[in-house]
Amino acid sequence: MAERMALTGNDSAAYAFKQINPDVVAAYPITPQTELMHKFAAYVADGEVKTEFVPVESEHSAMSAVIAASLAGARACTATSANGLALMWEMLYIAASCRCPIVMPVINRALSAPINIHCDHSDTMGARDTGWIQLYSENCQEAYDNALQAVRIAEHPDVMLPVMVCLDGFILSHTLEGLEANDDETVRNFIGEYERSDNLLDVERPQTFGAFALQNYYFEFKKQQADAMQEAPAVIDEVGKEYGELTGRSYGRLDPYRCDDADVIVVGLGSSMGTAKQAVDDLRDEAGLKCGVLKIRCFRPFPGDLIRQALQNAAIVGVMDRAVSFGLGGPLFHEIRSARYGGDGPMLNFIYGLGGRDLSLDLAKDVFRNLAEAKDSGQVEPVVRYVGLRE
């Protein structure tokens, strides 16, 4: 029986880990991820999971340890935030290219400097080319659901790639929300057993991973990696549908909200999309503005075709980025503009919430109003605009 619980984002991911019962978890504390591992360490100590838990000396070592565990045939997980993810950088690429189906919640936090512990997406946006699948969560329920589905997506034989389950630091990680948790048996049956066909410890078929490949074969490895990413969308959709049949909560790669008749559509990731949905309801009631929200759940692989389709009837589109690609603008904006290349309507880019700056409901409404004005006036310069900036 599913159970209604009140959990923070960190607790919800830890609870998912408890039900996944990974063989190996290696971790290093970093705010705001830390409490996830506290909770999980307690599960280990209380014998509720059979996990080998390794409190290592840095995130670089945490990722190295779970890569090796994964190659040795174990279901391996870790979690981190911001600078911790940055310290894993070298190993993130290796995890993906060795085809390790590691599941890692990333509790989104701003990167230094200045040092800051609060939410933005500069950490995972920076990691968008590491070869990891990225799922973003709007609330604690989604963080929990995404963590469970991530196991199935990662370990699918056609995919075999690691997955980041992104959830906003503090806004979700430290906020208590009501959510529905599946019973243990449902989760056990859903995720199944992990069996790696090319197990490092298979003495009958000795293997080497991550060995030298220069001009001769490196290129072919990368092509196979790119191909595996191309297989992921179908698997993500299939797993999301199956999860829906089991739990009543189905997932796609996108989550459109009141977009069907919308002239003005805002696109974005994570918790602020909840705020944007409220803004849509209010503005439709108060001002009769035909507006909607397109939330992107799966950022990697990038669902360009689906996004283009979902936005085809919008008169104007605003893309909200909680990160900056310096010298370019928002990374999400640029990927969407690229996906819509060739004649679709005008787009504006709104950079918001860096270092945990709050996106209030009023500010979210301002974004829609700003878009509606630009639509009416035709004035779309400057394209990159900053929301809630104190200057």
Next chain:
Amino acid sequence: MRSGNAGNGMGKKTTTKRTESEVKRVLYERPRALLDVHTHYCAGCGHGTMHRLLAEVLEELGVLEQAIGVAPVGCAVLAYDYVDIDWTEAAHGRAPAVATGLKRVHPDKVVFTYQGDGDLASIGMAETIHAANRGENITVIFINNAIYGMTQGQMAPTTLIGQKTKTTPRGRDPETTGYPLKVCELLDQLVAPVLLARTTVVTPKHVRQTKALLKKAFQCQMENVGYSLIEVLSPCPTYWHMTPMEAYHFIEQTVTDSFPLGVIRDVKDRA
């Protein structure tokens, strides 16, 4: 006899008026560099004492204007808000590398790092060892409280066997998590370091000893003798789940068994 008049036989007052500063002798005051602000440290934490000693020593050595601190990631991340000298922030564990860069460019400055056990002995161990091995002419202040304080009490490399933390809720088990890491003894295997000492701040006697060691460490740098590290056993009542007094006693009675106090190396003594 209290009166200066006594014995002169003339009954005439001969005292001259003294200025206020001549009457008052300053016995105790806040060091100039220790800002008059509330810190974020918990009750009974050792950082407050160490900040004061740092400010006193730098002032007494007359190097407040030359001092550059490298702040860590950990509880002391905000040290720059409390000690009024030049500071820079380093990424987690990288303080000795940052100090290396500063000191090589400005050999006339007095460069030190102020790091905890998570920063210095865990994530930053590579930098710690290599800066020491190169014999960088810097001073390292190592606050060892045997736990990760800022991230709320997880096991550190210096956590005692059996000590309960958030990541070792049943106590540290050496079978799976190893043994308390003795940084001074480890660095004592290297040729280059000139001063390695372990001290604490839990009694007035220890505080005085710590101050003397700290001064000596900075003097090593100012005289171009080389790398020094002062390890300070520091109480963390909050994440040891003790009162401040219990934590102070715990250091004297228990922590020092794993981390014996004393000067591990002093090249000046040897010479």
